[in-house]
Amino acid sequence: xxxxxxxxxxxxxxxxxxxxxxxxxxxxxxxxxxxxxxxxxxxxxxxxxxxxxxxxxxxxxxxxxxxxxxxxxxxxxxxxxxxxxxxxxxxxxxxxxxxxxxxxxxxxxxxxxxxxxxxxxxxxxxxxxxxxxxxxxxxxxxxxxxxxxxxxxxxxxxxxxxxxxxxxxxxxxxxxxxxxxxxxxxxxxxxxxxxxxxxxxxxxxxxxxxxxxxxxxxxxxxxxxxxxxxxxxxxxxxxxxxxxxxxxxxxxxxxxxxxxxxxxxxxxxxxxxxxxxxxxxxxxxxxxxxxxxxxxxxxxxxxxxxxxxxxxxxxxxxxxxxxxxxxxxxxxxxxxxxxxxxxxxxxxxxxxxxxxxxxxxxxxxxxxxxxxxxxxxxxxxxxxxxxxxxxxxxxxxxxxxxxxxxxxxxxxxxx
Numbered sequence: 001x002x003x004x005x006x007x008x009x010x011x012x013x014x015x016x017x018x019x020x021x022x023x024x025x026x027x028x029x030x031x032x033x034x035x036x037x038x039x040x041x042x043x044x045x046x047x048x049x050x051x052x053x054x055x056x057x058x059x060x061x062x063x064x065x066x067x068x069x070x071x072x073x074x075x076x077x078x079x080x081x082x083x084x085x086x087x088x089x090x091x092x093x094x095x096x097x098x099x100x101x102x103x104x105x106x107x108x109x110x111x112x113x114x115x116x117x118x119x120x121x122x123x124x125x126x127x128x129x130x131x132x133x134x135x136x137x138x139x140x141x142x143x144x145x146x147x148x149x150x151x152x153x154x155x156x157x158x159x160x161x162x163x164x165x166x167x168x169x170x171x172x173x174x175x176x177x178x179x180x181x182x183x184x185x186x187x188x189x190x191x192x193x194x195x196x197x198x199x200x201x202x203x204x205x206x207x208x209x210x211x212x213x214x215x216x217x218x219x220x221x222x223x224x225x226x227x228x229x230x231x232x233x234x235x236x237x238x239x240x241x242x243x244x245x246x247x248x249x250x251x252x253x254x255x256x257x258x259x260x261x262x263x264x265x266x267x268x269x270x271x272x273x274x275x276x277x278x279x280x281x282x283x284x285x286x287x288x289x290x291x292x293x294x295x296x297x298x299x300x301x302x303x304x305x306x307x308x309x310x311x312x313x314x315x316x317x318x319x320x321x322x323x324x325x326x327x328x329x330x331x332x333x334x335x336x337x338x339x340x341x342x343x344x345x346x347x348x349x350x351x352x353x354x355x356x357x358x359x360x361x362x363x364x365x366x367x368x369x370x371x372x373x374x375x376x377x378x379x380x381x382x383x384x385x386x387x388x389x390x391x392x393x394x395x396x397x398x399x400x401x402x403x404x405x406x407x408x409x410x411x412x413x414x415x
Contacts, residue, residue: 001041007182008038009067011048012058025054032061044183046091052079052125059086065181067139068093071122075129084132089181091139092126094119094159101146101155127164136160137181138174154213157206167210197223242348245324245388246316252393252412253313255285255295266314268295271394273308281309286408288362294334294410303401310396312346313412319391322348326387328414330368336361337397337407343367344375344394350382351375358407366415 012031014024035045039062047058049066052075058066059082069092099105099115106112130136138160140152153174160170179189188196199220204212218228225231253262261267272279281299288294299309315323331343337358344353352372356365374382393412399405 005043007044007046008034009046009048010034010063013047013049013051013054022051022054025057028057028061031057031063035062044181055079055090056082059083059088062086063088065089065091065135065137067091068141069097069122070125070129071097071118074121075125080128080132080134083129084134089135089137089177090126090129091137091178091181092122092160092163093139093141093156094122094126094163095152095156096141096144096147097122098155098159123159123163126160130163130165130169135177135181136165136173137178138170139178157213158210161210168207170210171206171213201228242389243321245322247327248315248323248325248414250328250413250415252315252414253295254411255293255409260285262313264315266317266319269312269314271308271310271312271396272299273302273304273306275302275304277302277304279307279309281311283311288410292410294336294408296406296408297395298406299399299404301399301401301403301405305401306398307401307403308342308396308398309405310342310344310394312344312392312394314392315390319346322389322391324388325369325390325414328369328387330366330371330415331393331412332364332366332415333395333412334362334410335365335407336363338405339397339399341395341397341407343372344392344396345369345372345385345390346392346394348389348391349386351377352382352385362408362410 010026010031012026014022031047038045044064047063047066048068049055049058050068050070051072052070055066055070056079065088069090095101097119099112099119126136138153138156140156141147142149142152157170157174160173161167165173176185176189179185188198191199197220200216201218202212203215203217206212216227218231219226248264251263253264257263268283270281270283272281279299279302281297283295283297285293286296295311297309297311301307301309335341335356335358339358341356341358342353343356344351351374353375354367354371354373356367369385369387372385374384395407395409397405397407
């Protein structure tokens with residue numbers, strides 16, 4: 001509540017996407033209680049939901065709109081009616097699931113067989129819900145691989161037409177309907193007197209040929225020409241991909257605060273491994289025998305290769321603004337543990353890591369920046385460490401499949 005968000009997005013559907021047993025989804029009563037609490041604050045609630053059964057759970061819980069569509073099977077007429085009666089809307093984000101988004105692929109490719117099957121379900125379910133009067137909005141899940149910000153919004157309109165909406169209906173989904181779901185339709189979403197003049201001028205007729213949405217002639221934002229003939233040059237900030245780096249104090253976290261925030265007032269985050277099967281971890285502050293508190297991490301590794309568990313200390317709120325730490329020489333902390341651990345410096349340009357050794361008792365550890373090596377990501381080794389653009393300090397480790405790991409960390413600082 002202190003953050004006064006515009007909405008609440010709940011990841012209620014687990015990671016399994018209908019392809020394996022559902023044992024990671026939020027309970028229906030928990031979802032309903034969360035929705036009711038958010039609605040008291042007049043915040044709309046959206047959920048990550050990708051299966052028909054979980055869509056029905058969201059509808060019964062009073063969710064305002066779900067994202068990512070229903071794609072595990074065809075929805076029945078009775079299920080459509082239940083969702084319609086609930087008043088819930090949906091943004092199917094077809095663009096992120098489009099099998100063709102990465103180029104020319106073959107529909108009979110056995111590796112993509114399930115992708116095509118589920119995408120077909122998603123298209124059919126969009127049309128069934130739309131025909132019943134369920135509000136369909138425009139979303140993309142942009143930022144995911146092959147789903148860039150901007151073009152994916154236009155492509156989503158194409159896919160809504162592919163699902164069976166008319167071009168005009170797809171345009172309304174991306175404007176008026178989306179504004180209503182986000183509860184900002186009093187200010188935008190349609191062109192009307194008194195509303196914000198956010199207008200895209202198209203050199204074509206997208207209401208008859210949806211592909212014409214790509215023929216953008218001019219863009220007005222709040223009534224001011226921002227793109228196209230006669231538009232002023234974009235601000236210099238539009239040409240950069242990051243905020244200016246900030247400086248941070250030497251002490252990052254001594255774990256003494258009671259509100260789970262670091263010494264620099266950022267919220268620590270757990271960083272477990274990804275995928276359907278994940279390592280289970282618990283982080284909490286615990287008292288030290290000699291006084292004060294430390295951060296304790298306990299984990300049971302997932303049954304897979306390279307299982308990992310860890311936590312990160314953001315150097316700015318939300319890890320949004322990068323930090324420049326090149327004025328320091330390295331990282332110092334106190335460690336207690338049962339083996340080898342990984343220390344990472346996460347940044348906008350890459351990740352750099354070093355290995356440290358823990359023991360049964362507390363030990364002071366110093367890791368000079370020269371020991372941090374770039375991590376290979378997506379087959380490419382990152383750049384050498386410069387000390388600029390750093391967003392997080394991370395501690396963690398890997399153990400064998402199903403094994404357990406623990407560590408305690410205290411007094412993390414640069415030196």
